[in-house]
Amino acid sequence: MAIANCRRCGRLFNRVGRDICPQCVKDEDEKLATIRAYLRQHPLANIYEVANGTDVTYDEIVQFIRDGRLLLRNNPNMVYPCERCGTPTQSGRLCANCAKEMARELDRNARGQENDQGRGKGYYSKS
Ligand SMILES: [Zn+2]
Ligand SMILES: [Zn+2]
Numbered sequence: 001m002a003i004a005n006c007r008r009c010g011r012l013f014n015r016v017g018r019d020i021c022p023q024c025v026k027d028e029d030e031k032l033a034t035i036r037a038y039l040r041q042h043p044l045a046n047i048y049e050v051a052n053g054t055d056v057t058y059d060e061i062v063q064f065i066r067d068g069r070l071l072l073r074n075n076p077n078m079v080y081p082c083e084r085c086g087t088p089t090q091s092g093r094l095c096a097n098c099a100k101e102m103a104r105e106l107d108r109n110a111r112g113q114e115n116d117q118g119r120g121k122g123y124y125s126k127s
Pocket of ligand 1: 007008022024
C-alpha cells in the first residue's frame with residue numbers, strides 16, 4: 001500500500017498504479033467520453049471547437065492526445081503544433097519529422113557510449 005499525492009489535484013490517495021487519484025481518473029474518463037462523443041458528431045472539428053463545445057479545455061485535449069489516450073482516426077483537423085518545430089501534428093509531442101530526427105540523434109548518442117553501463121539515464125556530455 002502506498003500513499004501518494006495526486007499529480008492532478010494534489011489530494012492524498014492510495015496509489016495503485018496511476019499517479020492520479022480515483023476521482024481524477026473518473027473525471028478524466030468522463031472528459032474523454034465527452035470529447036469522443038463530440039468528435040463522433042463533428043468529425044471535422046478542430047481542438048478549439050471541441051474545447052468550445054465541451055467543458056474540456058484546449059490544453060487538456062492536447063494532453064490526452066499526447067498521452068495516447070485520445071486516438072484520432074478520422075479527425076484531420078484535430079492538430080496541435082509540434083513542440084520542436086511547430087508543424088501541425090496529431091500524436092505525441094513531436095511531428096513525424098522531428099520524431100525521426102530525435103530517434104536518429106538518440107541512436108547516435110547510444111552508439112557513442114556503447115560501453116557505458118549508464119545507458120538510459122539520459123545523461124550525455126559532449127566531449
Ligand atoms: Zn486527484
Ligand atoms: Zn517538428
